[in-house]
Amino acid sequence: MSDDNKKQLFALMAAAEEQQKNIDQTLAIINKQQAEIESLHKYLPELAQSLFKESLNDARTSIESDLNNHATKTAEELKKASSGAMRAADAIKQETKALDWKHAFMTVGAILGACLLVILGSMFFIPSLDDIAERRATIAELDNQGGNLDIQRCNGELCARVMTKECNYGPSKDYCVLDLKD
Template identity: 70%
Template structure:
């Protein structure tokens, strides 16, 4: 008579032991998973903060590079204008020289020869001056 009760009691004890063991294992796994999630959350927050800091630093670098490029381009324009465009004094001096030559006796024929001022000369009447590099001008009549 007691055998069925004893079997039922053993089965119930076994079931309760298994349930307790499973619940303990689940609690251990849940605790470990929660710890892992907290750690991953902290690491994600640190990564987000690092990204914010790098973004701020990159904004300054980008602004510095942009301002530097604009200033460099302006400096190149000013330098190019200084070197390539003749000054007002140079232009006035050239006009005075041409006017003086025209007043010296006849109209001087001048031209622009690849960016240089050229004058018409008689090539067969050259070799004058101490360095022999003067020629007689061929004036318009």
């Protein structure tokens, strides 16, 4: 072998040895890190549980504090409302004592007046028994004469079915032939 080849061979061997050392150092670092990771894996459940307990305790403390604050505010508001209700009850008692016979007379008078208005209104808008009997008699008379009419209410007025093509009868030409029920 020539000297140049020997030099190159020695250089390659030196480079290979250096790379082998680097690989060994890297493997050592990897093994060390893996050991540290395994160590962390052992403590990870305990660490997670500890963190969970701490956060749960913090949340519980915060919630209890908020509830206490709200309970205190609610109790104060209830006290205010209670005192307001007591004042209102006292005011009602005083107003009740102040109500004399004049107020009672006015109230009874207003109620009687309203009842009287209802009675008078029903007298004018509800037909009497005589009116009902007269209407029934008219209907019976029409039935006896063969006038079985189709009668309805049209906008509050009494309407009968007629044949509009057979109109213009009578002296004023305002009568039409009736369209009787079948």
